[in-house]
Amino acid sequence: MHTTRWTFCVEPKHISYIRYTLESYDGILTVTTLDPALSLIELKIAPGCEDITRAVLHALEQEEGIKLIKNGAAKTFFIKTMGCQMNEYDSDYVAQLLINNGLVPTDAPEKADLILINTCTVRAKPDQKAYSFLGRVHALKQKNHDIVIGVIGCLAQKQGKTIIDRFPYVDMVIGPREIGEIARLYRKIADTGKRKKLVATSLDRDIPPSVFSPGYFQNRVTGFISIMQGCNNFCTYCSVPYVRGREVCRSSDDILKEAEHLVSQGIKEITLLGQNVNSYIWTGRTGKQYDFASLLKEVSQKHELCRLRFTTSHPKDLSDRLIACFADLKNLCNHIHLPVQSGSNRILSRMRRRYTREQYLDLIRKLREAREDIAITSDIIVGFPGETDQDFEMTLDLVRQVQFDSIFSFKYSDRKGTVAEKMDFKVEEEKKSQRLRVLQEIQKQITLEKNKMLEGTCQEVLVEGFSKRGRQFSGRTTTGKIVNFSSDNTHIGAFVNVLIKKAFVNSLLGEKKDMDLWQ
Numbered sequence: 361m362h363t364t365r366w367t368f369c370v371e372p373k374h375i376s377y378i379r380y381t382l383e384s385y386d387g388i389l390t391v392t393t394l395d396p397a398l399s400l401i402e403l404k405i406a407p408g409c410e411d412i413t414r415a416v417l418h419a420l421e422q423e424e425g426i427k428l429i430k431n432g433a434a435k436t437f438f439i440k441t442m443g444c445q446m447n448e449y450d451s452d453y454v455a456q457l458l459i460n461n462g463l464v465p466t467d468a469p470e471k472a473d474l475i476l477i478n479t480c481t482v483r484a485k486p487d488q489k490a491y492s493f494l495g496r497v498h499a500l501k502q503k504n505h506d507i508v509i510g511v512i513g514c515l516a517q518k519q520g521k522t523i524i525d526r527f528p529y530v531d532m533v534i535g536p537r538e539i540g541e542i543a544r545l546y547r548k549i550a551d552t553g554k555r556k557k558l559v560a561t562s563l564d565r566d567i568p569p570s571v572f573s574p575g576y577f578q579n580r581v582t583g584f585i586s587i588m589q590g591c592n593n594f595c596t597y598c599s600v601p602y603v604r605g606r607e608v609c610r611s612s613d614d615i616l617k618e619a620e621h622l623v624s625q626g627i628k629e630i631t632l633l634g635q636n637v638n639s640y641i642w643t644g645r646t647g648k649q650y651d652f653a654s655l656l657k658e659v660s661q662k663h664e665l666c667r668l669r670f671t672t673s674h675p676k677d678l679s680d681r682l683i684a685c686f687a688d689l690k691n692l693c694n695h696i697h698l699p700v701q702s703g704s705n706r707i708l709s710r711m712r713r714r715y716t717r718e719q720y721l722d723l724i725r726k727l728r729e730a731r732e733d734i735a736i737t738s739d740i741i742v743g744f745p746g747e748t749d750q751d752f753e754m755t756l757d758l759v760r761q762v763q764f765d766s767i768f769s770f771k772y773s774d775r776k777g778t779v780a781e782k783m784d785f786k787v788e789e790e791k792k793s794q795r796l797r798v799l800q801e802i803q804k805q806i807t808l809e810k811n812k813m814l815e816g817t818c819q820e821v822l823v824e825g826f827s828k829r830g831r832q833f834s835g836r837t838t839t840g841k842i843v844n845f846s847s848d849n850t851h852i853g854a855f856v857n858v859l860i861k862k863a864f865v866n867s868l869l870g871e872k873k874d875m876d877l878w879q
């Protein structure tokens with residue numbers, strides 16, 4: 361008689377419990393992990409013990425809610441995420457939805473039955489990156505015609521069916537507002553075996569309900585919660601309102617439930633996300649009105665939530681109540697990202713930003729009054745249509761005055777369908793590049809000087825993982841600065857005290873002090 365072998369996909373957190381439970385039935389079977397990336401286990405069952413094994417597995421599923429998916433039935437998925445934190449959040453959402461529908465994640469696209477590319481379209485470069493990844497995926501599809509390929513996110517919304525016209529091996533195109541439908545759409549293709557192309561790009565859908573896959577965030581230190589989708593501002597250069605739709609807020613109950621869940625999974629730092637979090641508004645079941653400041657206060661009170669951040673803030677909606685949170689909420693991180701885009705009132709008006717340089721500077725003053733050492737970062741576009749040398753000088757002047765901790769700076773590029781695309785007086789490419797170089801050089805000096813002021817100080821660092829080169833631990837200060845340090849022990853997920861020895865433009869190098877702050 362032969363040993364029977366069964367393989368199952370299970371949730372990673374259940375592997376050791378399953379092994380412990382099944383192997384406690386002496387001599388009936390052994391459990392081996394075949395592929396940790398796929399959470400694939402194999403049971404080697406002694407001859408004649410199949411029925412009792414079946415009964416034990418049934419009890420595990422029925423009484424303890426442990427899902428055991430017979431291999432062969434379990435499809436695997438891979439998600440390539442491009443772009444902003446909102447896309448990272450959406451990819452986590454999609455992954456949890458797929459897991460709850462019986463699919464299993466894999467880190468290797470060549471092992472996947474479903475490959476999703478979560479795209480961004482904020483500038484021209486991410487578009488090209490998505491197209492080049494699609495080219496690589498084509499080779500996999502040529503080897504295995506059963507793979508389902510989906511393009512999701514902003515580029516999917518913007519290009520819709522034209523993606524399939526250009527890349528006929530793509531099976532589905534799903535916009536950001538339709539991601540709640542992804543498991544159903546995948547089944548429609550995979551189960552029927554019909555190679556019907558699916559395009560889902562409605563912007564009218566409500567935000568899909570929260571989805572929790574227990575254990576999904578295990579081993580993560582930081583997490584995101586999207587509090588709203590879309591944007592109503594229509595800045596003249598931006599395609600977000602067209603690809604993510606108008607502003608829709610999530611219910612405060614949903615957000616608080618999600619925060620509770622992340623904290624229960626061991627997440628130490630939560631970032632609340634939205635295109636313009638400052639305009640968040642919700643009326644709760646009790647009739648209580650939540651603006652962003654009141655939502656922030658409630659999330660901040662979540663038991664054992666160590667750090668709270670938010671992004672992005674529109675200066676025109678940054679209220680005094682929200683600024684006061686920096687003085688009042690101890691776990692609100694000492695950092696705000698406040699995109700200014702230009703220092704010239706003429707350009708701010710052409711961008712339809714609806715604040716002036718003076719108003720922006722006043723906000724900076726108030727923020728520093730609320731928290732003296734708050735880190736302030738920003739976004740700046742150079743070479744917006746009609747930007748003169750004088751306008752650009754105003755931007756440089758503002759940068760010198762504010763002394764940002766760092767900035768993201770970009771050359772203006774046309775986004776299809778926006779008002780700015782049709783504007784006259786486009787700035788030559790060479791001039792844009794030259795302005796970008798000047799701006800970045802000035803900011804580099806400011807950032808370095810600010811970082812140098814931290815040399816010799818002790819900083820509280822939340823350790824998130826390893827440095828880019830992998831030889832050191834890496835984490836962030838409450839001001840969002842990256843700190844790398846060496847240690848023989850593992851500290852991921854812990855708050856440690858680090859003495860800053862050397863400052864660079866993009867990071868700080870330190871030495872861990874003996875006492876950890878807390879775990």
Ligand code: SF4
Nearest residue numbers: 591593594595598600
């Ligand atoms: S606030 Fe302006 S730049 Fe930001 S997402 Fe909305 S339209 Fe785009």
